[in-house]
Amino acid sequence: MNEQKQAELTLGERRYLERAREAQAEGVSLRDYYLAHGLSVRMLSRVQRQLADKGIVPPLSEIAAGAGKPGKPGKLIEVRVADSVGRAGFPAAGPVCRLRHPSGWLIECGMWPDPRWLSGLMEVRS
Numbered sequence: 001m002n003e004q005k006q007a008e009l010t011l012g013e014r015r016y017l018e019r020a021r022e023a024q025a026e027g028v029s030l031r032d033y034y035l036a037h038g039l040s041v042r043m044l045s046r047v048q049r050q051l052a053d054k055g056i057v058p059p060l061s062e063i064a065a066g067a068g069k070p071g072k073p074g075k076l077i078e079v080r081v082a083d084s085v086g087r088a089g090f091p092a093a094g095p096v097c098r099l100r101h102p103s104g105w106l107i108e109c110g111m112w113p114d115p116r117w118l119s120g121l122m123e124v125r126s
Contacts, residue, residue: 013056016047020057059119 009017023033034044051057095108099121 008054009056010050012043012047013051013054016044016051017056 019033019037019039020030023030026033028036030044031041033039034041048057052059095110097109097112099107099109
């Protein structure tokens, strides 16, 4: 990162980047590093979002997608795509998108959800 971008960062953002390097050196996730050092995980998420907005770190959705340990496959979920066009070319009545969580909740959408909303939903831990 160049010096100009470094100077534009807040103190919290600079600390986050230092801690990210330390966590990587220790071979632990940043979340585990924060927990082990008694730091606020809520602050971790907030600063990650700020840095992602500035283009310094990848968006949270990309971080979550790569959250699995190297060499271990991530969990797969079943995805089904169905034709949402009804008779005479008009949209079919009913949802075009259905999200079902293993815990039992179900969300049905009448139109395709915004990808950012969907990414945020996938970050939620239950």
